[in-house]
Amino acid sequence: MTGESFTAVDVIRTKRDGSRLSDEQIRWVVDAYTRGVVADEQMAALAMAILLRGMDAAETACWTGAMIDSGERLSLRSSRPLVDKHSTGGVGDKITLPLAPLVAACGAAVPQLSGRGLGHTGGTLDKLEAIPGWRAELSTDEISRQLEDVGAVVCATTPTLAPADRKLYALRDVTATVDSVPLIASSIMSKKIAEGVNRLVLDVKTGSGAFMKTREQARELAKTLVEIGAAHGVDTRAVLTAMDTPLGSAVGNAVEVAEAVEVLRGGGPADVVELTVALAREMLALAGLSDADPARVLASGEAYETWCRMIHAQGGDPEAALPEPAHVHVVEAAEEGTMTRLDAYGVGVVAWRLGAGRTRKDDPVQSAAGVRCLVKPGERVEPGRPLFELHTDTPEAVAAVLPTLRAAYDIGGEDTGNGAAPAATEANGGRIVLERVGSDVVG
Ligand code: URA
Numbered sequence: 001m002t003g004e005s006f007t008a009v010d011v012i013r014t015k016r017d018g019s020r021l022s023d024e025q026i027r028w029v030v031d032a033y034t035r036g037v038v039a040d041e042q043m044a045a046l047a048m049a050i051l052l053r054g055m056d057a058a059e060t061a062c063w064t065g066a067m068i069d070s071g072e073r074l075s076l077r078s079s080r081p082l083v084d085k086h087s088t089g090g091v092g093d094k095i096t097l098p099l100a101p102l103v104a105a106c107g108a109a110v111p112q113l114s115g116r117g118l119g120h121t122g123g124t125l126d127k128l129e130a131i132p133g134w135r136a137e138l139s140t141d142e143i144s145r146q147l148e149d150v151g152a153v154v155c156a157t158t159p160t161l162a163p164a165d166r167k168l169y170a171l172r173d174v175t176a177t178v179d180s181v182p183l184i185a186s187s188i189m190s191k192k193i194a195e196g197v198n199r200l201v202l203d204v205k206t207g208s209g210a211f212m213k214t215r216e217q218a219r220e221l222a223k224t225l226v227e228i229g230a231a232h233g234v235d236t237r238a239v240l241t242a243m244d245t246p247l248g249s250a251v252g253n254a255v256e257v258a259e260a261v262e263v264l265r266g267g268g269p270a271d272v273v274e275l276t277v278a279l280a281r282e283m284l285a286l287a288g289l290s291d292a293d294p295a296r297v298l299a300s301g302e303a304y305e306t307w308c309r310m311i312h313a314q315g316g317d318p319e320a321a322l323p324e325p326a327h328v329h330v331v332e333a334a335e336e337g338t339m340t341r342l343d344a345y346g347v348g349v350v351a352w353r354l355g356a357g358r359t360r361k362d363d364p365v366q367s368a369a370g371v372r373c374l375v376k377p378g379e380r381v382e383p384g385r386p387l388f389e390l391h392t393d394t395p396e397a398v399a400a401v402l403p404t405l406r407a408a409y410d411i412g413g414e415d416t417g418n419g420a421a422p423a424a425t426e427a428n429g430g431r432i433v434l435e436r437v438g439s440d441v442v443g
Helices: 009-015 023-035 040-053 055-068 096-105 126-127 140-149 161-175 181-194 214-232 254-264 272-287 294-300 302-313 344-356 396-406
Strands: 084-089 111-113 151-155 201-206 235-242 251-252 328-331 336-344 371-372 388-390 409-412 433-438
Touching: 009 023, 009 040, 023 040, 023 055, 023 161, 023 251, 040 055, 040 161, 040 181, 055 181, 055 214, 055 344, 084 096, 084 111, 084 251, 096 111, 096 126, 096 151, 096 254, 096 272, 096 294, 096 302, 111 126, 111 251, 126 151, 126 254, 140 151, 140 302, 151 302, 181 214, 201 214, 201 272, 214 235, 214 433, 235 272, 254 272, 254 302, 254 396, 272 294, 272 433, 294 302, 328 396, 336 396, 344 371, 344 388, 344 396, 388 396
Parallel strands: 084 201, 111 151, 201 235
Antiparallel strands: 235 433, 251 371, 328 388, 336 409, 371 388
C-alpha cells in the first residue's frame, strides 16, 4: 500500500485515451508531482497527453487551482484598487515599465511580479536591473508598503508562489510540451491568482515574435485565460495585440529602459505609447477608474514622477546613466526602397545572441546588449542609411548574428504587397491592439 489515491500510470492512460481527468485525479497528480511522488518522466508523459488530447474548461480551471494550492497565496493590500497586467511575451515588450507607474499615477495600485527572460523574449527584471542600484527581490511587506506609498511595484516573484508550475514549466521546456493552450493558460493564471489580485488585464500577443503565431490560436488562449479567471473569481479581460514586428525601436535591456523613459517623459515611439495607453484604459476600467485620462497623464510627465519614486523605492537611481555597450555595430541599407518586413522573432534572436538574453536559467545577461531598429516597416530608405545599431560587450558575437538579422527584414520597391504580413506601425496605418476578449465581450 502506498497511501496514494491514484497511480500516475492510470492518470496518464486516462488522458492518453482521450477521457476527461476527474477533479480528484487532477488534484492528486499535481500535488504528488510537487511532492516528488510522480516522477518527471510520468509528468512529461501526462503533459504530452494533455498537449495532444487537450483539457476542457472545467479540467483547466481545476488544474489551475491545484497549481495555486501547491504554494502560498499572497494577500497584497492597498487602500487603492489593485489591478494587474500580464503579457504573454514579445520582442521589445517594455510596456510594463511605463504602464505600472502610469496606472498608479491615475489612482490604482499595480503589483507586477515579473520574471527573467528565457530565449528570444526579454524579461522585465533583466531590463530594470540595467538601472544602477535597482533591486528585484522584495519581501511581501516591502511590496505592500510600496504599493501604498508609490502605487506601483515591479519585482521578482517568490519561489513559494505556485511551485508546481515552476517545476512543470521547466519540464515542459525540455519536452516540447510548452505550446498547449490549457497548459500555458493554467501556468500563467496560477501565478497571477496566487498573487492575490482580483482584477487582471492580459496582453495576448500574436505573430512571429509571440508564442501564438496565429490570431485564432491567440484568441483561443485569451478565451481560456478569461474563463480560468472567471472560474476563480478574478475579473479578467484580454486584448489581442500584434507581435509581428518589434514593439518600438529598442530590443534589449538598457536600450528598452531608455525607450520606456522617453515614453514616460511624453515622447517615444507611437506603437509603445498606443499600447501603453490602451492597456492602461483596460486596467483603469476594471479598477473602477474609467474617468482617469491615461493619455493626458502620460503626455504630461506625471507618470514619470511616479516612475522615479518607484525606481528609488527599490534602491535604483532613476537619473543615473545607463550602461553603455563596449561595441556598437551599425548595419546600413544596401539598396534603395521601402522596408516591407521587420520580423520580431529574428530581431529578438539577434538581441539575445548579442548578450541581452540567456540560454540557461542561471546565465548572466549583458545590461548594455541589444538592438536599436532605426527604421520600421513602411519607411523608405536610401543606400547607406543606418538601419540597425547592434550593441554588445562581446564584439565577436556580431559576425554570427548578421545572417539572422539579414533574414529578418526586407527592403522592397514602392509596392509593399510582397506577401509579408502588414506590420502594425503608425507609418503604414497598422494597429497594435487587434481585438478585446473579456467577460463582457466573449462571444
Ligand atoms: N508563460 C508562462 O508563465 N507559462 C507558460 O506556459 C507560457 C508562458
